[in-house]
Amino acid sequence: MKGWGANLGHDLRERKKALLTAIHALDLRVDATGLSPDEWLYRYDLEDQLSVIFSDDEAYWRLRGTQKWVLMGDANTAYFQAIANGRRRRNTIPLLWDGPALLQSPCDIWAHVDGFYRSLFSAAPWSGLSLAHDCWTGLQLVSDAENAALTDPFSEGGVWTAIRGMNPTSAPGLDGLPV
Known part of the structure; x- marks a missing residue:
């Protein structure tokens, strides 16, 4: 390259x-x-x-x-x-240890890091544990309107607002260039 x-x-x-x-x-x-x-x-x-x-x-x-x-x-x-x-x-990662295995190929390193963060940020399977119903009361609870706003799908305008609010010279992407 x-x-x-x-x-x-x-x-x-x-x-x-x-x-x-x-x-x-x-x-x-x-x-x-x-x-x-x-x-x-x-x-x-x-x-x-x-x-x-x-x-x-x-x-x-x-x-x-x-x-x-x-x-x-x-x-x-x-x-x-x-x-x-x-x-x-x-900022380059030339090699990475995955337990006893040494990963040197960029494809292997990328797959390992991607898999790690996908598992980190994915929803955990239901464990059957839950909080007591009286844990939060009154104003601490999320209202139905707030819940609807939190679960709304992303809008194109909201995505563009978030992108324009990012620092244009930070966090390089896969191509090595920032936002």
């Missing part, structure tokens, strides 16, 4: 280099002979393309770094790259 990721950025770096070369060539022509209106429009289009590439790159590293000082405008430096990559290494 690391080789694939390195090659993924290669095309972008080549595109950036080509755009900068074309802009530089047009700048040299401006000094020598001037540019026609169509050439000026072409130069502005090249600058727009370059601006999009730079802003996408900054957004990518902002998501990777999740450091507050990056959000406040610090430059995309080698120190920042080291922080982002160190965070990825620190």
Whole structure:
């Protein structure tokens, strides 16, 4: 995967280099002979393309770094790259013990962790135990209206409200990127 990721950025770096070369060539022509209106429009289009590439790159590293000082405008430096990559290494689980078995495959580790949390948050089978009916009284009881509100199905608006209320630079998902 690391080789694939390195090659993924290669095309972008080549595109950036080509755009900068074309802009530089047009700048040299401006000094020598001037540019026609169509050439000026072409130069502005090249600058727009370059601006999009730079802003996408900054957004990518902002998501990777999740450091507050990056959000406040610090430059995309080698120190920042080291922080982002160190965070990825620190958050990686290379192996996991499941009793006497050692899990090293990412699929096995994922299945074990997923199974653990599914069992942790699933409803326990009925054990026959219950609280005494007089354990809570009066205002401590959940009213029928409160119970109906608690058991209502999720609405799309409520889900979007919860998503928008999340910190956009925390808790990375399966793809490694946060919300």
